[in-house]
Amino acid sequence: MQRLFRALAIGCTAVVTLSAAACGGSVDDQNNGGSGGGQGGGGAITVATARGPVALAKPATRVVSLEWVHTEELLALGVTPVGNADGKTYGEWVTAPGAALPAGVADVGTRQEPSLEKIRALSPDLIVVDEERSKNSYDQLKAIAPVVSFTYTDKPQLRHLKTTFTELAKAVGKEQRAAEVFARIDTTATAVRARLTKAGKAGSEYALAMGFSLNGTPTIRLLGDDALAAQVLNLAGLKNGWKGKPDAWGMTTVGVEGLTKVPASATFLYTANPKDDPFTGELKDNAVWKDLGFVKGGRVTPIDPGTWYFGGPLSAVHLLEEAAKAFKS
């Protein structure tokens, strides 16, 4: 039926000659030059993805990333992607050391609807996508190059990140490097724990938030223990004071009143665009805000606005360093 209609549809159009190009979808120049020769040494690679195993003949070198966390991971592995989605805003939201996008990485459009043509023109040998976002384009991406898709929010997020990061590293032949990079989270956490102990802040309680406002109404997202960012801070012995009911990402969205559920003794760490910081803006004179224990105690600490809570290992290390600074250790 499908095939029949396809033929019918093409037959109907005046441009019959198109059918060859259109129907075939023939991307038969798959063995594009690229930069051949993998460092992983010839053998076939199998990557476990959200859609089952994906086989690669050799480690990929021309990678297009359609989700920020994977862009960051590739950069951490020493692989500069040839294409990246939402490149303009990536630099604004992900500022962890080592995660900066080098000049010359092509912007392929939005993460939701990336430009298939642009990706095709880049002749990638691997495309990394978020499983949730890529549902409508997966088949067509797969026709361009092997696609590895990952989910982010599987629990526990930190352990899941290790799995997906390692699988991605396999695809680019950098497993060794992945282990080293990921271990940096632990070493940083240990170092931060020591610094906190030295400063007398070991085991401190915190609340981790991001804030923005809309038409003068502040909106606050608090990260619970299901969220990767909180799990990373907990590695350093810090204790999450936020126990609100989490959404799929592990966050709770609240107004200012919700902050009354943050323990008074906690330190309030937050990211906000300096131009749109509700905590120094609209809420500054708000009675509830001024009455909060951590506000009265002067424990409100903005951290680098580019600390990306939903990132990979580099963002995790960056968050730990920012938290250590916030606790003045």
Added chain:
Amino acid sequence: MTTKAAAVPRRSTTLLVSGVAALALLGVAVLHLGLGAAGVGVGDVLNAVRGDADEHTRAVLVGSRIPRTLAGLVAGVALGVSGALIQGAKRNPLAAPETLGANAGAYLAVTALLFTGANAGLLGTGFAAFAGALLAVGLVYLLLAGGLATPGKVLLAGTTVQLAATAVAEFLQMLDERRTQGVFFWGNGTLLQAGPDRPLAIGAVVALAVPVALLLARPLDLMALGDQTAEALGVRVARVRLAVLTLAVLLAAAAVTVAGPIGFVGLVAPVAARLLGVRAHAVLLPLAGALGAALLLAADAAAQIVRPPSAGYGELPVGVITALVGGPVFILLARRVATGDADTGAAVTAASPGRLRFPAVLGLGLAALVVAVVVGLRVGDVGIGWARLAAVLTGSGDAMAESVVSYRFPRIMVAAVSGACLAVAGVAVQSVVRNPLAEPSLVGVTGGASAGAVLVILVIPAAPAIMLPIAAAAGGALALALVVLIARRGGGLDPTRVVLVGIGMAATTMALTYVMVSSAQMNIASALTWLAGSTYARDYDSLVWLVVPVLTAIAVTASARAVDLLDLGDDLPRSLGLSLGRARLMVLAAAAALAAGTAAAVGAIGFVGLVAPHLARRIAGNGTARVAPMAAVLGAVLVVIADAVGRSLLAPSEIPVGVVTALIGTPYLVWLLRRTPHA
């Protein structure tokens, strides 16, 4: 329309009703003050009233609760009075700030202001909202200029303007994804405030406007007797009406400034006041204000109880609750209303057809389609020149050009076929309703399709992609079936009532969709894109979904004579011994199959079903046998162009095709209705 005399109710009734309303408002306000995340309950609120509250309670009340309750009072009173003024001026129980487009206009203006990044402050925002609301209502009046402004026509025009303004606002939001969720929330109305400043300032404006409204109570009472009677009694009707509407728009803009575009409060509150037996505007206006405030606060309280703050997904926008309540109320009212359109004859009149013969015109249209398709193949993110494109078309293209064309061609095909089907759907709906402003999305099909699809995304996240279109088609068909079922009274099918019930159905299903989307927080970006209508990454498989619509379109064209009879109104066919009920039902079902099937393939694409048939009539003259094919060709051209614009304007980022058709359709609408005053 009901033109009952403004009977003066007995003083005791008035006193009783006013007293009960005041008590109800007070009770709801206290309950509302007692709700929130901070664990300060009604008991604490009552204690605080007695001056017996600790520092914490006082802080929560001053910093959060009172501003929020105040916002509800201010916005509710503003909307209630605004609605009562509009209903009084229009003598139309379905007219309200939202059905006249005022809310959406104000919302668009504020969104645009935010988008420019200008920090306009409260004053600037307020002015922008007022200007936007005035423009929108002005546009509605342009659409109606010259013709007889029956309730059905007013609402169609208002809803069309509302759709246009909302689509443009959505486009602005889509340009900045990280904010989408926030705007999405505010865009549905919220009483959340940063402090008491804003509700107090806007409250002052409302407090000044309400007494002015009361000055107009007497003329409004007289106008309820009919314009001519009122004139005879010394009321300068045109002038009073202008003053009343301006004031109503100001109040609506005030409400939007403080709480976002909240629908249906301005509609339901005055209706409720009338149901309580109050007719005199001196009582009706303040009573509608009080009931509006009570309703809004009750809705906000319900939202907080249903989904408690700190429940992960964030709050449920109060505007969604008012739409869930107000949508069905609107449907009930629409069911009762006498539309005034039942026997007005053919409202779908054509401009004089051009001099060219029909085959020539159709041929030109097809040529335009071929040009649009070829240009569509040429433009896009990756540049392939004419030479390379020509090489592909002759079968000797390079691999890169070939694969680029292999992305563009199927989606252009999907765009063309969808456009054609939507256009024929528009022809079908307009024949039944006999109104050129009727659009498939107005009869509730699109809303039902969206609700169906989102339900599947939500309930079965792992559902295969094939489920989505099936659910959309089922939802659309179900919604239309309900609309027809409800609109049928005594066996007859009043065409305008179908659209009115459809508007209520659309609002209800959209509210349901929002509830579902906001629960599935993660998928908001993808759901929004889909709802906006997208041809992104569509391949030949999507064409399969269009088989049924295409066959339906052919059937509609083939049975052109039967469809034409619908244009004649009720009397003539009846005198010829023809029953219109069944024909209408069949054509409506065809429209549902067309619109829902298309929605299954590409989501909700608006304005094609409105613009294409209208242009077709201008070019090809009357008669479904001519209009349907011509509209199909024009619809195809329009969506193919919109697809090309969406792919290339912000490349590599895409603009959903539904947003582009709205951006193209809106100015066309303005232009078209300026030129044909009797539309």
